[in-house]
Amino acid sequence: MSAATPVASPARAASAALPSRRLGVYWTGFAIVVLLLAAAPLVLPEFWRRFTTEILIWGLLAMSSDILIGYTGMVSFGHSAFFGLGMYGAAAALLTVRPPNLWLAMLYGLAGAAVVAIFVAFFATRLRDIYFSITTLVFSQIFYVIIFTWTDVTGGENGLTFRQPRLGVPGLWEAPFTPETLHWFVLAVVAASYLVLRRITQSPFGMVLQAIRENEARTRAIGYHVERYKIVAVMLSGLFAGLAGVLYAIQNKFAAPDFVLFIISGEVVIFNVMGGMGTLVGPVAGAAFFLLLREAFSRFWTEFYLIPVGVIFTLMVIFLPQGLLGFARRALNR
Amino acid sequence: MVLTDQIVIQLINGIVGGMILALVASGLTLIFGIMDVVNFAHGELFMLGAYVGTTVMVTTGNFWMALIVAFVVIGVLGAALQVTTLRPLLGRDPLYTILATFGISLVLQNWAFWHYGPVARKIPEPFTAHFALFHLQYPWYRIAIAALSAAMIGGLWLFMKYGKYGIWIRATTQDRVMASAMGIPVPLVHTVVFAIGAGMAAASGVLFGPLVGVNHAMGFDWTLKAFVVVVVGGMGNLAGSIMASIFISLLEAFASLWVSPAQAVIVSFVALILTLLFRPTGLFVPTPK
Numbered sequence: 001m002s003a004a005t006p007v008a009s010p011a012r013a014a015s016a017a018l019p020s021r022r023l024g025v026y027w028t029g030f031a032i033v034v035l036l037l038a039a040a041p042l043v044l045p046e047f048w049r050r051f052t053t054e055i056l057i058w059g060l061l062a063m064s065s066d067i068l069i070g071y072t073g074m075v076s077f078g079h080s081a082f083f084g085l086g087m088y089g090a091a092a093a094l095l096t097v098r099p100p101n102l103w104l105a106m107l108y109g110l111a112g113a114a115v116v117a118i119f120v121a122f123f124a125t126r127l128r129d130i131y132f133s134i135t136t137l138v139f140s141q142i143f144y145v146i147i148f149t150w151t152d153v154t155g156g157e158n159g160l161t162f163r164q165p166r167l168g169v170p171g172l173w174e175a176p177f178t179p180e181t182l183h184w185f186v187l188a189v190v191a192a193s194y195l196v197l198r199r200i201t202q203s204p205f206g207m208v209l210q211a212i213r214e215n216e217a218r219t220r221a222i223g224y225h226v227e228r229y230k231i232v233a234v235m236l237s238g239l240f241a242g243l244a245g246v247l248y249a250i251q252n253k254f255a256a257p258d259f260v261l262f263i264i265s266g267e268v269v270i271f272n273v274m275g276g277m278g279t280l281v282g283p284v285a286g287a288a289f290f291l292l293l294r295e296a297f298s299r300f301w302t303e304f305y306l307i308p309v310g311v312i313f314t315l316m317v318i319f320l321p322q323g324l325l326g327f328a329r330r331a332l333n334r
Numbered sequence: 335m336v337l338t339d340q341i342v343i344q345l346i347n348g349i350v351g352g353m354i355l356a357l358v359a360s361g362l363t364l365i366f367g368i369m370d371v372v373n374f375a376h377g378e379l380f381m382l383g384a385y386v387g388t389t390v391m392v393t394t395g396n397f398w399m400a401l402i403v404a405f406v407v408i409g410v411l412g413a414a415l416q417v418t419t420l421r422p423l424l425g426r427d428p429l430y431t432i433l434a435t436f437g438i439s440l441v442l443q444n445w446a447f448w449h450y451g452p453v454a455r456k457i458p459e460p461f462t463a464h465f466a467l468f469h470l471q472y473p474w475y476r477i478a479i480a481a482l483s484a485a486m487i488g489g490l491w492l493f494m495k496y497g498k499y500g501i502w503i504r505a506t507t508q509d510r511v512m513a514s515a516m517g518i519p520v521p522l523v524h525t526v527v528f529a530i531g532a533g534m535a536a537a538s539g540v541l542f543g544p545l546v547g548v549n550h551a552m553g554f555d556w557t558l559k560a561f562v563v564v565v566v567g568g569m570g571n572l573a574g575s576i577m578a579s580i581f582i583s584l585l586e587a588f589a590s591l592w593v594s595p596a597q598a599v600i601v602s603f604v605a606l607i608l609t610l611l612f613r614p615t616g617l618f619v620p621t622p623k
Binding site for chain 1: 372419422423426429430432433434436437438440441443444445447448554558561562565594596597599600603604606607610611614
């Protein structure tokens with residue numbers, strides 16, 4: 001959906017000449033950001049520590065949808081379904097298995113998200129543009145209605161609450177989560193996910209996705225099985241969104257139908273647009289920007305913060321469609 | 335056990351709901367057909383129209399006045415929104431219009447929440463007569479809604495078919511550049527069409543107000559329903575949208591005989607998905623050659 005980036009440019013040629021130096025800058029930047037985030041819980045007060053952890057979790061969700069929005073050109077308005085099923089999957093593991101096990105929660109959450117992702121991928125990837133967006137939105141509403149009305153299993157409107165699992169390796173070492181270790185755990189998962197997603201977008205597979213974004217008909221004509229690539233893209237995106245859901249469930253010790261509602265999907269799209277689609281880092285920055293805006297405006301506007309935030313978002317769509325980090329798009333994808 | 339009287343009642347309910355939905359969806363499909371804009375804020379315009387209706391009802395007490403004022407006020411608001419946010423996006427990917435109208439819908443919905451508060455308001459029915467339908471006293475007002483919606487859609491159709499400006503609109507839909515070359519003020523046509531679509535949404539909001547009540551969160555349901563209808567009926571196809579509205583509404587009405595109304599929504603979603611898979615151009619349009 002974004003403007004085409006011309007291929008053989010002088011910058012690309014220069015980067016080929018000096019690949020190691022540019023990569024050095026990139027990895028230094030990455031290391032600094034990760035170190036700063038790792039140090040954050042040690043210096044920040046309780047509120048902001050929790051806030052940073054949340055930014056990371058929402059950032060992971062936003063990153064996962066960037067695979068579709070920024071790299072494949074499919075705007076998903078249904079990411080809340082993957083996120084929510086990740087939450088409920090984790091809840092299932094934490095409520096049924098004694099003692100609650102962190103890794104099992106992850107496994108269940110990913111499985112839950114994967115089931116939804118298979119479903120959505122199979123049907124929605126046959127459609128393009130607006131039709132894809134509407135179908136994903138409709139799917140997330142279907143799952144919302146199921147979760148909301150199936151009170152016996154999902155707790156209905158009240159959702160499910162459970163105890164936090166302990167951090168550790170089974171049989172070797174275990175400790176309950178403290179706010180600091182939870183933050184580091186989340187940071188580790190998000191950073192690892194980022195590296196995996198970055199590797200994927202730079203792989204031949206990721207290149208095909210970007211080719212689909214730039215020109216689907218031509219990609220098909222070259223001989224790529226476009227639908228198959230799209231299905232895998234949706235699956236991947238759904239899995240990482242489910243992972244974000246698991247992390248959120250572990251942090252907050254509950255799963256609620258509100259997180260399957262389209263509002264979450266809408267926020268994910270906002271994160272992407274605000275931060276910069278097709279950069280992976282941008283959506284995380286967008287999540288941070290959005291949550292900070294929400295924090296700042298809800299001081300004065302309480303629950304009506306979406307009025308100014310909505311205005312800012314609309315203005316950004318018109319005047320800054322490439323987002324906050326859009327200027328660095330090429331450098332971040334090198 | 336489902337009885338004949340229940341089936342007949344749900345049939346009438348379905349048609350009445352379908353006619354309101356048709357009025358909302360025809361505005362949405364008109365806007366999409368002419369400028370490729372998927373208006374995510376359509377339900378919000380519906381909701382705001384209903385609120386304007388309640389305000390006018392409180393001050394004047396005249397329902398018909400409320401209907402007209404809501405149409406005009408929201409039409410002007412729609413024109414203003416189109417000029418400020420959608421006109422700059424002309425020529426960009428249609429998905430940007432989804433994003434922009436999504437932003438607008440957030441602002442409008444929360445503004446309504448802030449301005450009108452969380453308590454639902456009700457528009458009194460303009461007339462309260464009933465007729466006997468099996469064990470029910472069925473209000474005539476519901477029948478009147480269906481008739482009024484049909485009249486408005488009919489008026490739109492006549493305007494599009496025979497009115498000078500209707501012909502301008504159709505020409506712009508067919509070929510924007512050629513229409514412009516023929517001297518049609520295309521940007522103005524876009525604005526006016528958006529205003530008409532917004533006004534129709536507002537009018538349906540006022541018509542619907544007496545049935546359930548007006549609250550700030552009602553818009554999204556209608557956006558989603560109107561999307562479903564517009565896709566099932568074939569994007570940009572007025573007649574298809576009307577038939578699809580009645581079809582979807584009947585499906586939901588009959589489904590709610592067996593499951594709760596919240597779950598009945600799933601039936602229409604399934605209809606949408608099946609349509610997209612097997613007949614993506616829409617159920618109620620001739621097979622493309």
